Amino acid sequence: MGETIFSKIIRKEVPAEIVFENDKVLAFKDIRPQAPVHILIIPKITEIETTRDIDPNKHEALLGSLYEAANQIAKDVGVSETGFRLVVNCGPDAGQEVYHLHMHLLGGRKMNWPPG
Ligand code: 5GP
Numbered sequence: 001m002g003e004t005i006f007s008k009i010i011r012k013e014v015p016a017e018i019v020f021e022n023d024k025v026l027a028f029k030d031i032r033p034q035a036p037v038h039i040l041i042i043p044k045i046t047e048i049e050t051t052r053d054i055d056p057n058k059h060e061a062l063l064g065s066l067y068e069a070a071n072q073i074a075k076d077v078g079v080s081e082t083g084f085r086l087v088v089n090c091g092p093d094a095g096q097e098v099y100h101l102h103m104h105l106l107g108g109r110k111m112n113w114p115p116g
Contacts, residue, residue: 006100036108048101051090079107
């Protein structure tokens with residue numbers, strides 16, 4: 001099972017600016033923010049390295065928890081009404097750097113489309 005920098009953040013061995021935590025989900029500020037609001041939302045389990053590893057039979061509730069956290073955080077940081085973008089990079093062409101499933105919550109500025 002994947003051991004990444006995010007595992008160390010979950011175990012609080014590496015510091016992070018945590019903005020949300022419950023039994024299933026942790027969210028913290030991205031160390032290299034690409035927008036005024038840039039938060040990473042991750043499952044606390046390490047078995048999902050990418051979107052490809054999602055098994056609806058096992059992870060349906062967890063995915064609901066990730067979106068529930070995203071909506072709550074968007075409200076908490078004040079971008080729920082102005083809008084925000086949720087991004088999940090999968091694999092090399094998407095530029096995935098950390099192989100522990102995570103959702104980027106980006107907001108606080110107008111986003112471009114298509115993304116780079
Ligand atoms: P990916 O490219 O895999 O979708 O995104 C990984 C994200 O994790 C990047 O935006 C990167 O800045 C962020 N990141 C990598 N290492 C750390 C870290 O140690 N702490 C925090 N807070 N973010 C990190």
